[in-house]
Amino acid sequence: MKxxxxxxxxxxxxxxxPVAAQGTSRTLVAVFAHPDDETSAAPVLARYAREGVQVxxxxxxxxxxxxxxxxxxxxxELARARAEEAACAATALGVKPPILLGFPDAQLGNYxxxxxxxxxxxxxxxxxLQRLGPDVLITWGxxxxxxxxxxxxxxxxxxxxxxxxxxxxxxxxxxxxIPVEGMRAMNPGRGEPPxxxxxxxxxxxxxxxxxxxxxxxxxxxxxxxTQYSAEVVERITxxxxxxxxxxxxxxxx
Numbered sequence: 001m002k003x004x005x006x007x008x009x010x011x012x013x014x015x016x017x018p019v020a021a022q023g024t025s026r027t028l029v030a031v032f033a034h035p036d037d038e039t040s041a042a043p044v045l046a047r048y049a050r051e052g053v054q055v056x057x058x059x060x061x062x063x064x065x066x067x068x069x070x071x072x073x074x075x076x077e078l079a080r081a082r083a084e085e086a087a088c089a090a091t092a093l094g095v096k097p098p099i100l101l102g103f104p105d106a107q108l109g110n111y112x113x114x115x116x117x118x119x120x121x122x123x124x125x126x127x128x129l130q131r132l133g134p135d136v137l138i139t140w141g142x143x144x145x146x147x148x149x150x151x152x153x154x155x156x157x158x159x160x161x162x163x164x165x166x167x168x169x170x171x172x173x174x175x176x177x178i179p180v181e182g183m184r185a186m187n188p189g190r191g192e193p194p195x196x197x198x199x200x201x202x203x204x205x206x207x208x209x210x211x212x213x214x215x216x217x218x219x220x221x222x223x224x225x226t227q228y229s230a231e232v233v234e235r236i237t238x239x240x241x242x243x244x245x246x247x248x249x250x251x252x253x
Contacts, residue, residue, distance in 0.1 A: 035086035042217035065105035088223035130168030141175035203249030
């Protein structure tokens with residue numbers, strides 16, 4: 001409990017006090033690997049956008065390599081579709097238009113193909129942070145939520161920038177995740193992977209959100225039609241409502 005309270009106090013607007021009441025302009029930046037990754041923090045992004053925080057979403061890859069519920073072939077056409085989905089999701093959440101860095105999907109850590117890619121990605125993320133000047137960052141935890149290598153690498157880069165005191169990187173970094181129940185809902189035949197981190201133990205910062213914020217999160221998820229069918233959205237959001245119960249767990253880095 002002490003850790004939870006100290007984290008909320010240090011962060012100021014990850015508390016129950018509306019930002020508008022604090023009389024201070026704040027900026028929250030979420031950095032993720034793919035369009036649709038923001039679903040892990042969507043209710044919180046919606047909450048703070050609603051309360052007047054400047055909320056930005058940085059997406060590292062073009063998303064061109066994956067689409068579970070689409071006939072669009074992998075490549076530029078799918079990248080365009082996912083960029084449109086990301087814009088739709090941002091609008092649903094009430095956040096700023098997504099910042100799409102356009103790095104190749106599922107290839108961020110392909111050192112053999114391009115040894116400079118990870119350095120260029122690090123530089124681009126740092127440049128955006130310097131431009132935006134966030135008070136707080138949110139990204140995947142070290143496990144990457146689903147274990148995706150792109151997720152893990154983006155988490156590592158953002159963490160590295162914060163720990164190095166890079167220009168524009170704030171002191172406060174929080175990790176989002178997918179609850180075990182959410183992983184089961186996404187993959188009922190496979191179940192959750194063995195590395196899923198117990199949120200009750202390791203995610204002590206609990207951020208409340210309203211039913212309206214939760215509804216915005218559902219609408220944003222539904223924008224990602226290449227990734228989720230209507231049935232999957234319904235199944236996942238039903239689980240999320242019962243598990244989260246109006247409070248999103250985050251882990252202070």
